[in-house]
Amino acid sequence: MTGRRGRPPKDTGSLSRERILREALALVDEVGLDAVSMRKLARRLGVDPMSLYNHVDGKDALLDGIAEVLLAAIPAPPPDADLRETMSALAHGFRAAMLGHARAAPLVLTRRLASMTALAPVEAVLAPLLAAGFPPDRAVHGLRTVLAFLIGTLMREVETAPTYSGRRLADLEGTGLPAVAAAAPFLAVCDHEAEFEFGLRILLDALGAMAPR
């Protein structure tokens, strides 16, 4: 009984904003952000490049759309969790969503998203902060501080080419900068996971200590 009446069955459906965004994300995953073009996306969809403009407002709007798809993948935190658990769950969910599409992640991390879709995670962070007794202005402060850390950390994770060989170590030791040389073995590599947990802990500890209740 499904799919009647429509001349072409839905999932063949030539074009739709959803199909375009889904395929665009796949294209970014495959070729990287710089190599994405409206024309390549159209070719991939078996369609004239201009057809895309019937569903998407141009390349910039397309990229914003991809960012929204990525953001929508962050799972909602368990509703009964306390402040720390909630913030931690959201931070980890955000990270997982970005690492799941590392090449597309900069779209979320570097673009100013006007859309209201981006507000679900904001609500999820703000609610426990308010519940913990933070007045709204300080809750927003807390939100923004954690978000800045997440964005900065994930930019580093996601831009890192998969190539820090031992090569860099020698470079670092040969700079004549004493502190750099002393810390060279730890500068040459980066355990992103540990880095993330280290910074997140500092911030969540600080917020916990500041919480009115």
Place this chain on the structure above:
Amino acid sequence: MTGRRGRPPKDTGSLSRERILREALALVDEVGLDAVSMRKLARRLGVDPMSLYNHVDGKDALLDGIAEVLLAAIPAPPPDADLRETMSALAHGFRAAMLGHARAAPLVLTRRLASMTALAPVEAVLAPLLAAGFPPDRAVHGLRTVLAFLIGTLMREVETAPTYSGRRLADLEGTGLPAVAAAAPFLAVCDHEAEFEFGLRILLDALGAMAPR
């Protein structure tokens, strides 16, 4: 006696890597990153586009070069300052350098800089951390955490279009999200200065508390 012998006097000098980078930065400041092209830069320099390739390795290398120019503008902290003063001075110097060229700042904030030029500020942060007794691995942790916060915060500052009118407030209140609505007046605006100081304080307090001496 200066400038003899060279047929064209130095400062007329048709091209040089330095002149190209300086003019490229000015071009980014004027037209924005997206609108920058090798051809426009060449036109601005009164030169054939291809001449640039004699001094710069291509557009990507040009952009990396601009990022290095920006980074070089961070002043060295006073050498006699303690850990907190040093970190604070560097953070503020970094921020000032980025805000001085807001449209070019994403080059520093989002690109992976391979160059060793970027190491001067790293040395400046690491040195006081080591002096405060942090073992090298923890010093690097501290450096990276602060840097992530700086990058995330400055990305927000620098990407913010100069347009948060009262318009957004109504939008935020009408979302049906209770915490967002309650905090709407504070979400609608952003005092970047205060935000920066708030987050930086948390991090420097935490590092101070962790310092072995």
Place this chain on the structure above:
DNA sequence: ACCTGAACACCGTTCAAGT
């Protein structure tokens, strides 16, 4: 060693035309 210009293989997007 450095500069030039033509040429190549691309872009995003407008517009008039089709169905």
Place this chain on the structure above:
DNA sequence: ACCTGAACACCGTTCAAGT
């Protein structure tokens, strides 16, 4: 309402030629 294709005004970069 949606799709098409030609056309426009750009790109970054290679290459052979000039000085």
